[in-house]
Amino acid sequence: MPRKTLFERKTSETQIVGALNIDGVGKSRIKTPNGLLTHMLELFAFHGCFDLELEVKGDTHIDIHHTNEDIGIALGKAFKKALGENNLGIKRFGSSFAPMESTLGHSVIDINGRGHLHLIIDGRKAGEMPAISNQGEYTFVYLEHFLESFAKQLPATLIVKIENPDNAGDMHSVAESVFKSLGMALDQATTIDTRREGQVPSTKGIID
Numbered sequence: 001m002p003r004k005t006l007f008e009r010k011t012s013e014t015q016i017v018g019a020l021n022i023d024g025v026g027k028s029r030i031k032t033p034n035g036l037l038t039h040m041l042e043l044f045a046f047h048g049c050f051d052l053e054l055e056v057k058g059d060t061h062i063d064i065h066h067t068n069e070d071i072g073i074a075l076g077k078a079f080k081k082a083l084g085e086n087n088l089g090i091k092r093f094g095s096s097f098a099p100m101e102s103t104l105g106h107s108v109i110d111i112n113g114r115g116h117l118h119l120i121i122d123g124r125k126a127g128e129m130p131a132i133s134n135q136g137e138y139t140f141v142y143l144e145h146f147l148e149s150f151a152k153q154l155p156a157t158l159i160v161k162i163e164n165p166d167n168a169g170d171m172h173s174v175a176e177s178v179f180k181s182l183g184m185a186l187d188q189a190t191t192i193d194t195r196r197e198g199q200v201p202s203t204k205g206i207i208d
């Protein structure tokens with residue numbers, strides 16, 4: 001049985017409706033008010049082999065803060081819902097590198113019920129990095145907040161490390177190394193381990 005779910009999140013700030021199939025083939029139909037984020041989510045879905053539909057409206061007349069955050073929240077909750085109680089039978093851990101020009105993005109995830117993000121960018125804070133999109137709106141501060149919102153709701157411990165970002169073609173490529181590696185790491189972590197099918201993937205006997 002494919003693990004899939006419909007999801008929605010409606011607040012006074014954003015309206016999000018979507019469909020997720022963890023056992024998909026990487027097809028997506030994504031519409032968000034931010035082209036850069038839409039592009040990154042398409043890469044994430046493709047390399048994670050997730051089928052993802054997402055239609056998002058948000059209060060972008062203010063800025064993309066709420067929209068960016070709420071997409072992270074909605075996606076994290078969607079994965080949680082599709083995995084079901086106690087994440088039965090999954091590998092739980094995943095780790096993947098994605099090289100983009102001279103940059104190396106590395107995502108390591110443990111879907112353990114404890115939401116935590118740690119972003120390491122060559123010893124720099126997200127706010128010290130140049131903007132990601134040419135238009136300047138999407139930044140590493142938004143990227144970090146998106147990942148944090150996602151990890152907290154999954155909930156998972158997620159460590160993302162970016163090496164050598166300055167020698168990439170541009171920051172667009174650096175962001176791609178993050179979303180591609182995250183897709184592949186999450187694909188691994190959500191894969192059913194046939195040796196453990198139907199079992200809680202923890203010695204604790206519960207994922208919480």
Ligand SMILES: [Mn+2]
Binds near residue numbers: 039172176
């Ligand atoms: Mn691109």
